[in-house]
Amino acid sequence: MKKIGILGGVGWASTLDYYRGLCAGSWARQTAAGDHAEGGPLPSPRITIDSVNQAQTRSLRGIAGDEASWAAFDAVFRDALLVLQGAGCDFAVIASNTPHARLHAIRRGVDMPVLSIFDATAGVTAQSKCTTALVIGTRVTMQASNYAEVLAAHGVQANAPLAESEISEAQAMIDEDFHGGASATARARLLRFCRKHAAPGCAVILACTELPLAFPDHIDDAQFEAEGFIFINPSAAHVTAALDRALANDPD
Numbered sequence: 001m002k003k004i005g006i007l008g009g010v011g012w013a014s015t016l017d018y019y020r021g022l023c024a025g026s027w028a029r030q031t032a033a034g035d036h037a038e039g040g041p042l043p044s045p046r047i048t049i050d051s052v053n054q055a056q057t058r059s060l061r062g063i064a065g066d067e068a069s070w071a072a073f074d075a076v077f078r079d080a081l082l083v084l085q086g087a088g089c090d091f092a093v094i095a096s097n098t099p100h101a102r103l104h105a106i107r108r109g110v111d112m113p114v115l116s117i118f119d120a121t122a123g124v125t126a127q128s129k130c131t132t133a134l135v136i137g138t139r140v141t142m143q144a145s146n147y148a149e150v151l152a153a154h155g156v157q158a159n160a161p162l163a164e165s166e167i168s169e170a171q172a173m174i175d176e177d178f179h180g181g182a183s184a185t186a187r188a189r190l191l192r193f194c195r196k197h198a199a200p201g202c203a204v205i206l207a208c209t210e211l212p213l214a215f216p217d218h219i220d221d222a223q224f225e226a227e228g229f230i231f232i233n234p235s236a237a238h239v240t241a242a243l244d245r246a247l248a249n250d251p252d
Contacts, residue, residue, distance in 0.1 A: 008049050121205060134199070205232045220239075
């Protein structure tokens with residue numbers, strides 16, 4: 001079983017869920033395969049977590065289209081990945097959507113593989129049979145073209161970029177209602193946003209790792225239906241991809 005690195009802290013609530021999902025998912029797969037040894041626990045994947053300071057990373061966000069302005073932001077995440085690499089992790093996941101928009105720069109100089117949340121999410125969205133998708137996330141995620149490009153490669157068209165006021169609405173919702181978990185008020189606010197912006201029949205991608213916390217009954221489901229919407233849970237899709245790699249028998 002390969003050792004997993006989790007780059008967490010953005011934010012802490014979803015980092016906890018990644019750890020739980022990886023451990024619980026590993027046990028579930030081994031139990032289903034009949035690997036349970038009577039009288040003893042199943043082996044859990046070895047995991048190292050390096051948690052960054054979200055207040056710091058938020059303050060270091062750059063300007064869309066200005067590569068140089070992101071240098072300090074990229075460096076914080078790169079340094080954390082290097083810590084995980086030095087701890088002997090075979091690969092890593094960043095437990096957050098936002099820094100994936102900078103993954104091309106963050107992983108420069110990092111030899112350890114870093115699994116993309118975009119790739120994992122796009123695969124699940126394509127399996128939903130939806131041909132269009134609404135991406136909801138932080139300002140960085142919604143301004144970037146990463147999700148649209150990866151979804152297009154899987155035959156799914158992302159929504160046209162929302163107006164700046166609507167992106168600000170999504171960012172405020174995350175900041176005010178989701179950083180420490182998700183209340184009934186947070187869920188209601190998210191559903192109002194979906195009703196306002198999601199076209200009928202499109203997949204709604206909860207592209208901030210805190211947003212799926214609004215649906216605790218589906219926290220491990222990469223795809224689920226609720227309140228008349230088809231939701232895609234990138235966190236669950238990412239955890240599944242990490243388990244696939246950790247439990248694979250290939251040498252790398």
